[in-house]
Amino acid sequence: MPESRPTGTQPPNGTRAVRWRLRSTVLHFDRLPRLMGILNVTPDSFSDGGRFYDPVAAVEQGLRLVAEGADLLDIGGESTRPYSSPVSSSEELRRVLPVVQALSEQVSVPISIDTSKSQVASEALAAGAQIINDVTGLTGDPRMTALAVESQAGVCVMHMQGSPQTMQDAPQYADVVAEIFAYLGRRREELRQAGLDPARICLDPGVGFGKTHSHNLTLLAACGRYHDLGCPLLVGPSRKGFIGQILGDKTRSRTAGTLGVCLALAQRGVQVLRVHDVGAVREALLLFEAAGGLAALGHGIQRS
Numbered sequence: 001m002p003e004s005r006p007t008g009t010q011p012p013n014g015t016r017a018v019r020w021r022l023r024s025t026v027l028h029f030d031r032l033p034r035l036m037g038i039l040n041v042t043p044d045s046f047s048d049g050g051r052f053y054d055p056v057a058a059v060e061q062g063l064r065l066v067a068e069g070a071d072l073l074d075i076g077g078e079s080t081r082p083y084s085s086p087v088s089s090s091e092e093l094r095r096v097l098p099v100v101q102a103l104s105e106q107v108s109v110p111i112s113i114d115t116s117k118s119q120v121a122s123e124a125l126a127a128g129a130q131i132i133n134d135v136t137g138l139t140g141d142p143r144m145t146a147l148a149v150e151s152q153a154g155v156c157v158m159h160m161q162g163s164p165q166t167m168q169d170a171p172q173y174a175d176v177v178a179e180i181f182a183y184l185g186r187r188r189e190e191l192r193q194a195g196l197d198p199a200r201i202c203l204d205p206g207v208g209f210g211k212t213h214s215h216n217l218t219l220l221a222a223c224g225r226y227h228d229l230g231c232p233l234l235v236g237p238s239r240k241g242f243i244g245q246i247l248g249d250k251t252r253s254r255t256a257g258t259l260g261v262c263l264a265l266a267q268r269g270v271q272v273l274r275v276h277d278v279g280a281v282r283e284a285l286l287l288f289e290a291a292g293g294l295a296a297l298g299h300g301i302q303r304s
Contacts, residue, residue, distance in 0.1 A: 016269045017232045021199040022110050022130040022154035027071070029232065029271045031294050032285050033262075036072040036112065036274040037065030038238060041095045042079045055098045062103045068279035072131070072272070073107065075099055075124075076114030080135050080209070089119045096120065097127055104128025112156070118143035125151050131202075135160050135209060137187050149195040156202045156234050157187050161210025171210045177222045180205050185229050202272065204234045213242040220261060224268035236274035237261040259284045267293060 020027040027034060040051075041058045052058040062073050077095035078087050092115060104111055104127060112131035113124035118141045121132045125147075133156040138144045148155050159180045161171050173179050184203045192198050205223060207216050226233050237243070243257035244250035255277050262273050262281050266288060275281045288294065 015227045015230065017227070017230060017271065019199070020154055020202055020232045020271070021197065023125065023152055025110060025130065027110065027154075027232075032289060033266050033270055033273045034071040035069060035278050035281060036074050036234065036236075036272050037062070037068075037070030037278045038236075038274060038276045039065065039073055039075045039099070040079070041075060041077045041099055053095070055095075055102070058099045059102045059106075062099065063106065065278045066107045066109055069282035070109060070278045072110050072112055073103060074112040074114050074131075074133055074274060075103070075129075076133075077120070078115065080114075089117045092117060092120045093123055097123055100124045100127045100129055110154075112154075116140035116144070118147045121153075122147055122151070125153055130154055131156060134158065135206070137183075138191065139187075145191060145194050145196070148191070148200075152197070152200065154200050154202065155191070155196070156204055157184065157191070158204035158209065159183050159206040171212055171215060173215060176211065176215045176218055177225065180219065181226060181229070184226065188229060188231060198231065202232045202234050203229055204236065207235060207237050208240045208242070213245045216240065216242045220264065223265065223270060227269060232271040233269075234272040234274060235265050235270050237265070238273075238275040238277070255280055263288050263293065 018029050039058060039062050041053060043053050052061045065073060075096050077092040096113065100111060100113065110130040111128060112133045113121055113129040114133045115121050116134050116136045121144065131154040132148055134144060135158045137157045137159060138148060138155060188198060188201055188203065191201060203226060205219050205226060207219060223233060223235060238258050239254040243254040247257055258275065258277060259281060262275065263284060265273060266285055273281065
């Protein structure tokens with residue numbers, strides 16, 4: 001039997017985080033989610049692998065995403081799709097470092113490095129990145145937590161059951177919402193005890209990472225509960241497999257499906273949406289707000 005899906009559409013009153021402290025700036029949140037543009041400098045990412053593998057093409061795409069309204073750029077050089085093959089730190093750096101360097105000189109939005117390797121994160125931070133986005137929740141490399149503390153970078157802590165090579169074999173949970181809530185709360189506390197300012201932590205339930213389609217839908221419907229953890233929430237539903245599953249056609253475009261999910265997440269107060277189609281999502285959110293779609297959310301936002 002599929003898990004029951006909570007129907008609440010707003011975060012608990014007074015608990016939604018309104019800022020995320022990054023390495024040298026602060027990202028503030030209002031009613032609309034901030035958009036994190038995905039920039040995969042890889043030959044094998046699940047949706048756009050190879051399109052921006054060339055550094056020149058990657059920089060052009062980064063500039064395009066910012067022009068479309070991206071509030072952040074997330075640059076990654078290693079695919080984390082199911083059953084992907086890991087790459088070395090040197091290869092990952094070869095892919096991402098020229099792109100991070102070039103974009104940090106040309107855009108004003110914060111840059112995030114999508115990596116689980118401390119060497120890659122360290123060099124990307126030195127090149128201008130503000131955020132470490134780690135799919136292992138800063139557990140995959142024993143040096144990552146110390147780097148986050150020392151650099152005072154913003155961090156995104158994600159939940160993943162297993163690894164990209166094993167996560168979709170047979171993901172199981174007794175209660176997916178409660179178990180991920182407990183994991184993210186535990187990681188937040190462990191990082192705080194290690195010396196990381198909780199104001200620098202963003203949390204990601206990891207849609208598509210060690211979850212079935214039913215798990216993903218349950219998490220999306222319930223993600224407003226994670227505001228109780230006191231950190232901004234980041235969710236990346238963009239073009240994920242569950243969208244094709246619901247539409248009944250795994251080969252069709254998932255852009256419209258992504259828009260639908262992003263509107264639901266905006267209604268639940270999620271602060272950051274990680275997406276490929278920045279322009280389309282931005283326009284959908286603006287019209288959603290203009291038509292009153294966020295009316296129920298207003299009382300749950302604290303202003304500094």
